[in-house]
Structures are given as structure tokens and as C-alpha cells.
Amino acid sequence: MEHWSLASKASAPDSDPQPPSVGARLASDPKVVCAGGFIVILIVLAVGAPLIAPQDPLAQNLLMATVPPAGFAGSEPGFLLGTDGLGRDVLSRVIFGSRVSLTVAFVAAGLACLIGSVLGLMAGYLGYVVDMLISWLVDVWMSFPPVLLSILLIAVIGTGLHSVIAAIVIIDWTRFCRVVRTETRSQAQMDYVVAARTIGFSRPAILFREIFPNVVPVLIALLTLEMGIAVVVEAILSFVGLSVSSDTPTWGGMIAEGRQIVHEAWWVLAAPLAALFATVVAFNQLGDGLARSLDPVLRR
Amino acid sequence: MTGARLAIEALSAVSLRDGNRPILRRVALDVGTGEVHGLVGESGAGKSTIAKAILGIIPSQVRVTGGRIGFEGRDLLSLSPGELRAVLGRDIALVPQDPSTALNPSRRIDVQMTDGLRLKRGLSGKDARLRARALLEEVQIRDPERVLNSYPHQLSGGMRQRVLIAAAFGLEPKLVIADEPTTALDVTVQKQILRLIRALQERHGTSVLFVSHDLGVVAKICDRMTVLYMGKVVEQGATAEVLDAPRHPYTRALLAANPRYDRPDAGLEPTPPDIIAALRAEIAAFDAGIAGSRDG
DSSP states (O other): OHHHHHHHHHHGGGGSOOOOOHHHHHHTOHHHHHHHHHHHHHHHHHHTHHHHOSSOTTOOOGGGTTOOOTTSTTOOTTOTTOBOTTSOBHHHHHHHHHHHHHHHHHHHHHHHHHHHHHHHHHHHHSOHHHHHHHHHHHHHHHTSOHHHHHHHHHHHHOSSHHHHHHHHHHHHHHHHHHHHHHHHHHHHTSHHHHHHHHTTOOHHHIIIIIIHHHHHHHHHHHHHHHHHHHHHHHHHHHHTTOSSOTTSOOHHHHHHHHHHTTTTOHHHHHHHHHHHHHHHHHHHHHHHHHHHHHOTTTOO | OOOEEEEEEEEEEEETTTTTEEEEEEEEEEEETTOEEEEEOOTTSSHHHHHHHHHTOOOTTEEEEEEEEEETTEEGGGSOHHHHHHHBTTTEEEEOSOTTTSSOTTSOHHHHHHHHHHHHHOOOHHHHHHHHHHHHHHTTOSOHHHHHTSOGGGSOHHHHHHHHHHHHHHTOOSEEEEESTTTTSOHHHHHHHHHHHHHHHHHHTOEEEEEESOHHHHHHHOSEEEEEETTEEEEEEEHHHHHHSOOSHHHHHHHHHSOOSSOTTSOOOOOOHHHHHHHHHHHHHHHHHHHHHHHO
């Protein structure tokens, strides 16, 4: 008798409603929804740029140069954000410029994340010698000034989209490596990892089944932040003309052009600057929101 | 008593960090087939070190300096890491101390339970899930599907410990190491968990090495017991005999330290200093004896 009454007492407190799932938590976080929504819109614009952009971003028309945006005196229909010094449509150029920015954001941050994570997991889990070698490499690597390193690198391998991506990956993998190494090391001490060892799981099984899933939340957050950084780095490199060739619209290139005519046509500078600013803020906020929502310890 | 399933002989270990301070002093103990053996002692007595030595998870600052951990005729200490991995999870399983940290927070219960069944028992994913469900029912969880679909933080401590017990016994090991499995639970849940371990152990004929600092818990569940002090076996025997007629003054002191429900004014006595002094002298003589026999 007593036995069953006790059993029911113990299981009763567990029948409360289940806490919301990860998906529901993400959907209820305004940061994740707003920033994520912005990024999704940006991706749609970038992918569908030829269909969405109202004008050819490269079409010049010197008779229509420095037309102000809609709503200002002298604006022309069809040029919502006005035109630049060569009469090209600023809105179309901003939309096409997002292609380079997002490509760099996803590819460069993704590759840096991949390389950094693999080395970080190795350093954190394969023992003292591997850890020492990789950590030493990271320390030496991080002691180079990043901007000089990227300019030097591009001077050696030449300009272009590939070079920009390579420069970001080569500089920023260390960021991932450090964080993943630290996380892996602290995870390896956890009781559930020790418990997995006592079931006799192999080391790779423990690394990928027990440790890695707990590193993923911080990795996703870091990846998103890195995308914001990559967008800025690409803009800097195109500003100084070290990115893609100048006939491809980029936000950095547009900022450089707009800077020269800012007194006659401020919108040529303002539009790409706003796009850059909003994108970086969105990536940072998304990373912040994801870090909170995905953390298994905080997920209560 | 049928033959011993686990036979620890003269197990010695030292702490490397602490000037080679001995942690285990020629510990010998047997756990028979189907026996629950209590391993009792205060913090730092070496209980957990013994459990860890069996499971091959000795921390790096501890070194085993001698002895043998016989399990079914093989010395676990002399197995290669691969050989030990084959034994662990199939023949030996652990019920950990703290259910709040022993489950992986980012993996669902079903995945964590079926991992062992698939890798160690060779079950298919579907069979493993059915088995996990049946195991949860066996530990009296009323809505096993909901528990299987939960993350650890969605379950109470008692529920998590049931899951861990189900997972350990579900592998059908010959020996279960229970490392203070009730210490982190509140008292009402404790009692059920003890009953559960005992019931599962009897049903499957499992041997259990039950590590605890709580004599009350040991009295309820263990057939035989070993009392450790500073890594030395102080007293060993059938639980009823040891508790009813303790021969060693330290065991008597431990019993006196237990709260008494019938006499609230008694109990909770610290170990008297003269007994500690006598124990230390005994251990010093024991160490000298070992050193002497080694030299001679």
C-alpha cells in the first residue's frame, strides 16, 4: 500500500505542462524574430536581385546624375533612393550590393567556423600535446595585427571575392578555435561525459554525441556574430578597393564613391551605410538572441 | 553465498598531488553474485576511488600502486582501454550520484537511453526505444512516452534518478556500481529509489556495490558491508552483524553519529578524538607493516 502511495506522490509533480520547445522559445524572442526576419528579407533580396531591383545597377545615365530620393525636390519616378554621380539607381545598387555582403558573411564565417571548430575540438579533447600545439598556433596567429595581415594577404594573392573570403577565414578561425576549445574542455569534465565513459563509449562517440551538442549553441551564436564582422570587413576592403572589381556593386565601394560627393548627394553615402549598419546590427542581435535561447542550461 | 563476482584484492592507491599520500591501503572486498555490498565511510575515506578504479575513471592525480580488481576471473586493472570499454556498459554499469548533472542537458532522454542499448546490446533503433519504454515502466514511471520525449531539465530529480537507474539496469549488467545514488534526493524519494534498486537487483540477479556515507541507507539495502577509514578496511561483514554488534570502535562511533528517531537527544555525536587517535595509530602501524613486509 505504502509503496504505491509513495510512487504516485513522486511522479505527480512531473505531470505539469511541458516547458516550451526550443523552436517555440526562439519564436517568442523578439530579438530573434526581428533580426532573423531582417536577415531572411535580405537573403530574399540578394537571391532575387535581378527580379526585384527596379533598375539595372550598372546602367549609367549622366542626364539623370545625382537625382535625389523620392519625396525630395527634383526626384524622379523609378529612382526611389535617387541616383549616384553617374546616374545609376542607388536602390538597385544597394540591393545588388547585398549579394557580395551576404556571400562573404555566410561563406567566410562558415569556413572560419568549420576550421576553428575542428581544431578547437581537437585541442579540447585530444589531450595535452595536441592542445599545446594548437593553442600555441592560435596565440602566435592572434599576435599579428588583423587588418595588416588581410591587406598583406590580398596583396599576395590578388583582389577578388575569393581573396576577401580567404582573408577573413585565415584571420578569424582563431576566434572559433579558442571558444570551442574552452567549451570542449569544460564539457569533458561534466558528469554526463564521465557517465558516458563508464558505459564504455569510444572517444569519438563521446566527443560527437555527448560534448559537441553542448558546444553547438555557443557556436551558432558565435557564427552569427562572425557574419556581422565579415560584412564589415568586406565593406572595409571594398572601400579601399581590395575587394571585388569595381564594376560589381558593393556597399563598401558605394560608401567610397558617396563620400566624394557627400555635399551634393548625401543619399549616395547614406543608403549603403544604412544597409551596412542595419545588417550588422541584425546579425549581432540574432547572435545574442540565439545564445540565450539555445543555451541548454538557461533553457528553463 | 555463490562465488564472488567482484573480488578486489590488496588495492592500493596514492594521491600524486598530495606528496604520494595513500588513498587506499590494501583494500580487499568481495561482492558475490546477486549480493548488495555496502561501502561505507566518511568523505575522503576512499569509497569513490574504489568505484572509479573499477570503472576505469581514476582522476589523473591518483595512481593505483598495487592490487587487483578481479571481475569474472579477469583483472580489470590489467585490461587495455579497448578491452575495458567492452566490459563497461555490458557487464558493469554505474548509477551516478547526482541526477541533475549525470544526464546530458542538450539531448533527449530517449536518445540518451537508447545509445547504450544500441551500442552495447546491439539493438536496432526501434527495438531500443521499445526497450527504453519498458525499462521506464519497470522503474514505475507512469507516462514513459512523455519522459522519453523530454529533456533532462524538464524532469524532477527523483524522475531523473529513475531514468538513470533504468538505463543502468537496462543494459543487464552483472555488476552495478551505485555511487551514493540517493544523496542528492530528498528523503521521501530516497526510500523509493532504494526499494527500486533492491527490486531490480533481485529480479535480475545483479550484484551491486553500493557506495554510501549513510548507515541508515546501507542498513536498508545491503546484504554485506565494508567500513573504510582513511582508505583502510576497518570492518567487514554481514550488514546485520556489523550494525548490531560492531567490533571496531570506529563503526560504533559512526553508528553513534547517526540521528536517532526514537531518542532525539541521542545521536549526532562526532567521532571521539581518542578513537580517531587510535585509528591513526592503527593505520600508521598498518603502513609500517606493509613497508616492513615489502622490505623483508
